[in-house]
Amino acid sequence: MPTLQLDPRANMVIALIWTVAMTMVESIAALILGLIPIIVIVYWSRQQQAFGRWLRLIAVIIAGWVMIAILTLDWQTAVQIGLRILVLAGIFFVFLRTTSPEDLGGALQQMGVPFSITFLLTASLQYVGVMEHRIRQIIDAQRARGIPLEPGWRALRFYPALLIPLLAQSFIAAEHLAAAMEARGFSRLGRTQLVVYHWRYLDTIAVGVTLLAALLIWSQC
Amino acid sequence: MTGSQIEVRRFSYRYPQLGSQWALRNIEVQINAGEYVLLCGASGSGKSTLVRALTGLIPHGYDGVIEGSITIDGIDTRSRPLAEWFTTVGVVFQSPQWQLFNSTVTRELAFGLESLGCQRQVMRQRINAVAAQLGIEHLLERNPQQLSAGEQLLVALGTVLVVGARIIVLDEPFANLDGVHVAQVQAILRTLHQQGVTIIVAEHRLGLVAADATRMIVLHAGQIALDGPPADVLAHDLRRFHLEPPLPTQIGRILGLTPLPLTVEALLARVDRQQLVEVYQPSVMTSQRGNGSPILSTDRLSYAIGQRQLLDSIHLQVHAGESVAIVGANGAGKTTLIKHFNGLYRPQHGRVSVLGRDTRTTPVSVLARSVGMVFQNPDDQLFRTNVRDEIAIGARVMGVFDPARLREVLQALQLEPLADRSPFALSAGEKRRLTLAAAMVIDPPILVLDEPTTGLDWPARQALTTYIREQTAAGRTIVIVTHDLDLAGTVSSRWLVMADGRLIAEDSPLAIISDPARIALAKLLLTDRYRLTLALHGSGLVPATNISSYEKLYADPTA
Numbered sequence: 001m002p003t004l005q006l007d008p009r010a011n012m013v014i015a016l017i018w019t020v021a022m023t024m025v026e027s028i029a030a031l032i033l034g035l036i037p038i039i040v041i042v043y044w045s046r047q048q049q050a051f052g053r054w055l056r057l058i059a060v061i062i063a064g065w066v067m068i069a070i071l072t073l074d075w076q077t078a079v080q081i082g083l084r085i086l087v088l089a090g091i092f093f094v095f096l097r098t099t100s101p102e103d104l105g106g107a108l109q110q111m112g113v114p115f116s117i118t119f120l121l122t123a124s125l126q127y128v129g130v131m132e133h134r135i136r137q138i139i140d141a142q143r144a145r146g147i148p149l150e151p152g153w154r155a156l157r158f159y160p161a162l163l164i165p166l167l168a169q170s171f172i173a174a175e176h177l178a179a180a181m182e183a184r185g186f187s188r189l190g191r192t193q194l195v196v197y198h199w200r201y202l203d204t205i206a207v208g209v210t211l212l213a214a215l216l217i218w219s220q221c
Numbered sequence: 222m223t224g225s226q227i228e229v230r231r232f233s234y235r236y237p238q239l240g241s242q243w244a245l246r247n248i249e250v251q252i253n254a255g256e257y258v259l260l261c262g263a264s265g266s267g268k269s270t271l272v273r274a275l276t277g278l279i280p281h282g283y284d285g286v287i288e289g290s291i292t293i294d295g296i297d298t299r300s301r302p303l304a305e306w307f308t309t310v311g312v313v314f315q316s317p318q319w320q321l322f323n324s325t326v327t328r329e330l331a332f333g334l335e336s337l338g339c340q341r342q343v344m345r346q347r348i349n350a351v352a353a354q355l356g357i358e359h360l361l362e363r364n365p366q367q368l369s370a371g372e373q374l375l376v377a378l379g380t381v382l383v384v385g386a387r388i389i390v391l392d393e394p395f396a397n398l399d400g401v402h403v404a405q406v407q408a409i410l411r412t413l414h415q416q417g418v419t420i421i422v423a424e425h426r427l428g429l430v431a432a433d434a435t436r437m438i439v440l441h442a443g444q445i446a447l448d449g450p451p452a453d454v455l456a457h458d459l460r461r462f463h464l465e466p467p468l469p470t471q472i473g474r475i476l477g478l479t480p481l482p483l484t485v486e487a488l489l490a491r492v493d494r495q496q497l498v499e500v501y502q503p504s505v506m507t508s509q510r511g512n513g514s515p516i517l518s519t520d521r522l523s524y525a526i527g528q529r530q531l532l533d534s535i536h537l538q539v540h541a542g543e544s545v546a547i548v549g550a551n552g553a554g555k556t557t558l559i560k561h562f563n564g565l566y567r568p569q570h571g572r573v574s575v576l577g578r579d580t581r582t583t584p585v586s587v588l589a590r591s592v593g594m595v596f597q598n599p600d601d602q603l604f605r606t607n608v609r610d611e612i613a614i615g616a617r618v619m620g621v622f623d624p625a626r627l628r629e630v631l632q633a634l635q636l637e638p639l640a641d642r643s644p645f646a647l648s649a650g651e652k653r654r655l656t657l658a659a660a661m662v663i664d665p666p667i668l669v670l671d672e673p674t675t676g677l678d679w680p681a682r683q684a685l686t687t688y689i690r691e692q693t694a695a696g697r698t699i700v701i702v703t704h705d706l707d708l709a710g711t712v713s714s715r716w717l718v719m720a721d722g723r724l725i726a727e728d729s730p731l732a733i734i735s736d737p738a739r740i741a742l743a744k745l746l747l748t749d750r751y752r753l754t755l756a757l758h759g760s761g762l763v764p765a766t767n768i769s770s771y772e773k774l775y776a777d778p779t780a
Binding site for chain 2: 140169196
């Protein structure tokens with residue numbers, strides 16, 4: 001996947017600037033302008049398929065809010081709300097795809113954030129993938145014995161069949177993780193880092209350009 | 222301080238949740254630097270608890286009652302925090318995927334070095350050296366969670382080696398490995414032992430470790446039952462401790478050999494083959510196909526995720542009443558294939574037919590009545606408050622619940638005494654029986670088992686083998702996915718051999734094991750019984766017959 005390889009802190013600052021800007025702007029034109037760089041990055045990094053899956057996931061949320069807005073307010077506000085959620089979800093998607101949790105944690109640690117806090121951030125994000133895998137395994141095991149856990153209303157009644165094994169395994173995972181971390185010196189003082197992050201001119205330029213673009217959109221629209 | 226590296230003195234331990242029951246009782250043992258110790262015992266014997274105690278996880282990670290002491294290099298394990306022990310003693314847990322928590326293998330290996338405050342250049346050097354030692358250079362930028370079980374074990378071992386631990390403790394390292402990785406890990410442990418590292422392996426499959434170990438400790442009911450060189454310990458009747466001795470040792474005992482042979486090669490070097498066939502009758506099935514009509518078939522079945530081809534044009538037929546084993550290395554596509562049998566996966570190309578139904582158009586809930594499937598991890602299913610409900614829930618939801626059938630299954634799988642207990646409180650073997658019962662309660666014509674013997678000790682494995690054979694004899698069609706070739710050869714008359722998503726061979730077990738090219742292509746590791754069988758067949762002393770009974774060991778004084 002082609003990326004600009006910015007410093008993870010630059011990625012975080014850019015995502016924050018764009019999030020603030022897209023939360024503050026009011027006009028539909030500004031939100032559409034805000035969506036354009038996200039779409040460009042998605043295409044440039046060849047993440048269309050993954051972005052499509054992400055959109056399908058949030059489509060229900062967008063549709064729900066749009067419907068509520070149409071019924072209680074007006075269509076213009078409904079479009080605005082829908083677009084805003086779409087842009088914010090897009091920012092979140094691009095940020096997660098371009099910045100590994102560990103890189104972000106490592107960079108923050110370099111800035112002086114305590115390791116126990118950065119590790120909490122990276123490990124919890126790291127385990128999202130593990131838990132996704134477990135969820136698929138549990139759903140397969142339950143469906144194989146006739147318990148309907150396919151998406152749909154009927155599955156709601158049987159959600160304990162997913163949630164209880166998942167919860168039980170999460171506790172086991174947490175116990176193993178704690179033991180594994182401590183058995184590799186987690187709480188020792190004087191840690192060093194294998195990867196060192198350097199803030200370069202490119203990072204400053206990227207943050208500056210983002211800030212300018214955000215101000216421009218905010219002031220014009 | 223004495224000369225021992227590890228000293229366990231009258232050590233007892235009780236888990237807080239187990240009341241007055243001691244998990245370990247009065248353990249007294251000294252382990253010297255450079256020893257290779259096989260720590261064995263049946264499920265619940267205390268192996269894993271002793272592993273935790275030897276690595277400092279008890280008392281630092283577990284509450285409970287402790288008596289006695291454990292010292293490493295003369296220092297009590299209680300006197301220093303756990304984070305101070307990892308350069309001395311490293312541990313590889315039974316499920317390595319839970320001890321890997323970084324996004325790449327490089328970062329995983331670096332974690333311990335970062336804790337030690339190493340400089341970057343030193344870290345790079347050590348990581349590269351350990352990766353080369355373990356042959357995992359090609360995995361360095363991969364996500365550990367996406368590796369196979371064997372690769373994960375190597376990475377977990379790497380995290381221990383990279384910080385220079387002089388004592389390495391492994392808890393059932395071979396439980397989830399295919400043949401190739403078993404051989405690789407065995408070779409690595411041998412090399413480490415030769416380099417002077419102290420190795421302690423907790424394992425109940427004795428044949429995998431006994432020949433390499435210098436010492437064997439048998440645990441039974443939380444106490445040390447036997448301790449000594451493997452050949453001496455194996456001279457005792459280990460079946461009373463629910464352990465199965467390696468086959469060459471069993472034969473050696475019958476023949477009165479001293480010292481006992483620990484490998485097939487050692488046995489064959491000392492015993493005439495004619496003498497051997499008088500005491501050992503190998504049983505490797507030679508019949509190929511069931512006589513019934515095809516009950517399950519795939520036609521040019523292909524399945525891919527992204528660019529990765531998981532199944533490539535699989536064509537197979539399973540006949541009614543037949544017992545078939547699907548064998549192959551990790552990642553060969555075995556589990557992906559069986560998930561097509563009940564519609565969990567839909568064919569991307571080709572078709573799958575079950576009892577004449579096309580799985581592309583038949584719901585999983587309908588196929589589940591015909592195909593009972595038991596997956597590898599019983600914990601994926603448990604959510605009810607008692608065993609009886611847990612078994613019945615699937616049948617109730619499908620509307621096919623029959624109380625008489627439930628009683629029958631509870632009885633057949635010896636679960637009646639446990640029927641009112643919580644499923645979460647069962648042992649690994651009991652949970653396995655429970656999930657098998659949950660599949661059997663709907664009385665499916667086809668039963669599919671995914672790695673059914675993983676983590677089972679010898680008695681549980683024997684009971685499972687007997688049950689599968691009874692079901693086959695009763696006319697049920699059985700499909701087993703397994704690395705356990707001994708099980709596959711005992712219960713299945715036909716093997717389907719998979720490699721890289723393709724079906725590369727389909728033949729009787731005897732025909733498969735007799736073909737070294739196919740064995741190598743499928744990355745299978747022949748166990749003692751197959752190597753002995755081949756040696757005897759090669760000598761022409763044992764005819765290739767259709768043997769449907771257990772292999773026989775005559776005149777075993779302990780039998």
